[in-house]
Amino acid sequence: MQRRILFRRLFLLPALKSKTPTPIRLLIRNARLASQARPQLPFLSTPLAGNHQFRYLTTERKRWLVREVYLGLKFTAYAWAILGFTVIGYWSVQQEWLERKYPTPHEWGFVTRLRFRIAKWGPDRTDWVETDWVVIGEYAQNVIERLEDKNIEGAGLEDLTEGGIWIDGVGNAGYDITAKSEPWRRGYYEALMLGAQAAEQLDDQVVDKTRHLVFPASTVVGPSNPNPKPIPFGAEKAPLEENCERAYAEPETFYMRILTTKGFSSRQKMDAALAYASWLDFKNLPEAAMRMYDWALSLASEGIPATDVPYDRRSYILQDGARAPSTNILNALTALAAHKARNEDISVALPILVSILRARRSLPEPSAKASGQPFYQAEEPSESPWTAGNVINTVKRLVAPPTYPPAPPSGESPPVRDAKERCEEAALNLYIGEIIYASKGREDGLAWTREAVDLAEEQLHKLNPFDTDAKQTCKECLTSGLENWAKMAARLAREEREKEAQSTPTTSTWFGLWGGDGKREATAGRWAAEEAVVKERTRRAQEILEDLEAPNTPLSSVFAA
Structure with missing residues (x-):
């Protein structure tokens, strides 16, 4: 057996040595293949040491990139949706709050009610550094135009005569609005009064027609204003007179519109006439x-x-x-x-x-029935806000639209x-005290003012926390009365000290370290004591004025008007 194997190896050895070696096939781009049937593709080639080629876009990487793009778009859409819903929710809550604070007639359109709420909110806004009467006036003017447009909110308005009435210097007269409902007429009246208020504030303002910017008339550069006031630092360039016109209509335009309109009550016209007379x-x-x-x-x-x-x-x-x-x-x-x-x-x-x-x-x-508590206070107040009645009332307030207040x-x-009329009495005492004080009856004028302060402070202690009108009247009366009383007492005390200084002799001492000055300071006069009393009453009144608002419970304070 071993011989057979040895002869086989000796026989095959010459044949193996005579054959040439077969070259190795390398999967590279420039390799020479024995057969040209198979195409040479770059992504199938094997990178060499000197030629760095890699596959950046593989199938797995494609899937990863597609998924990343999808997730990015998905979460971006989610973020914008959350932001959009948050803004819409905040805006809706704000409009609900404004509707309860500044109610609008329900028969008006959505845009008219929206702009009217914003216009009425303007004077009370706390997020403005100062009241922007330009914005308020534009919204009020737009609301008035929509209400007087027969194709929008003014369906049923009639001219007083055919073709209307034109008043020189004022414009068109009012309309006949007797066909409209009482809430519509009241809202129209409030819009006109708000427009008149904005016109009073913008009476000395002009608008630059080339830039649509509003400036005080005193800053206009032109022949009619030879010494214009300087523009504040950082503001726009002062306007030229030829480019300017009145920024807003004159106040009498709105007041006369009310006084000549048929359908307003006598009280509404009287209030407009009094406001116009004050202007x-x-x-x-x-x-x-x-x-x-x-x-x-x-x-x-x-x-x-x-x-x-x-x-x-x-x-x-x-x-x-x-x-x-x-x-x-x-x-x-x-x-x-x-x-x-x-x-x-x-x-x-x-x-x-x-x-x-x-x-x-x-x-x-006032009778006992009239002086009783309002209907929303008929029940005994509960210490816990989580009672069934409070929960039901709160749900109703959140779901049901707020009712328009009665006339x-x-x-x-x-x-x-009642309490409000007593506060009006206190205001009359203030008027009389000022007049008597100005007509050289100083002690009598101060006595009238002191009586007004006492009456207003007494009523503030007795007021119902829900009686907002009387509370506001007494608050204004008490504040004005304390200011007048303090000025009167301070002036009388100063005159008293000057008179005492002239009548009391003084002894000269070295360096003024002692002498008659100390004796005069030790004896306080009548009006100096009155001045101290005024300061104490003012300090005490501040505590009353700050505690006027009743605290709201956590549940009842939601959307509180």
Whole structure:
């Protein structure tokens, strides 16, 4: 067997040595293959040491990139959706809060109600450094235009005469809105009054037509203003006179629109006339203001026979034994007396105010039914907000739209001597105190002012926390009374110290270290003590004014109006 194997190896050895070696096939781009049937593809080649080639886009990497792009788009869409829903939710909650704070008529369109809410919110906004009356005026003007457009909100409006009435310097007169509902008419009135308020604030503003920017008229460069005021640092360049026009309509445009519109109540027209008269007083036009006050008084006396008018038509003094004056007459006479006092006609203003104060003090007391708590306080308050009634009421407030408030009193009947009227009495005391103090009756004027402060502070302690009108009236009266009282007492104390310094002899000492000065400082006068009392009352009143708002429970404070 071994011999056979040895002979086989010897026989095959020469054959193996005679054959040439077969070259190795390398999977490279430039390799020479024995057969050209198979194509040479770059991604199938084997990289060499000197030629660095790699496959960057593999199948797995493609799938990974597609998934990453998909996830990126997916999470980006989620983020934008969350942000969008958050903004929409915040905006919806804000509009709900504004609707409850500044209600709008439900029959108006969505855009009109939205712009009206923003316009009414403008003067009360706390996120503005200062009130932007340009924005408020634009929104108010837009709301008025939509309400007067018969194709939008003004369906049913009628001109007073065919073709309307044009008033020189004012424009078109009002409309006949008697076909509209009371909420629509009230909302239209509020929009006009807000437009008039914006017009008063923008009376000295001009707009640059080339840049659509609003500037004070005192900064305009032109022949009519040879000494323009400088523009604040960082502001736009001062406008040229030829490029400027009035930024907003004149206030009388809105006031006369109210006074000439058929469908407004006598009280609404009277309030507009009083506001217009106050504006004329501010513009130093006393004669025109007096005519407007007379117009307001005639509006307040509508429906009263000439023989039953409770005031004298010449002196405007309320007569004793006459019928009880209405709320409108009392307000109109008070404003007229203030106008007389501002124009230094004290002999006429003081008797009018005294007669009004006497009439207010003789008003009937409110009945027990009228002085009771409102309907939302009929039940005993619960210590826990998580009662069934509180939960149901809160759900109703969140789900149901807020109801439009009822119409305010017409003011054609005499008022009752409730908390608000007592605060009006305190305001009258302030007026009388100022007039008497200015007419050299300083002690009497200070006494009237002190009485007004006492009455206003007393009413603030007794007020119902839900009686917002009376609370606001008493708050303003108390604040103004304390300021007047402090100024009066400070002036009298200063005069008292000067008089004492002139009458008391002083002894000269070395370096002024001792002497008669210490003796004078030790004896405080009457008005110095009064000044200290005013400071203490002011400190105490601040605590009252800060605690006026009743704390809300966690549940009832949601969307609280």
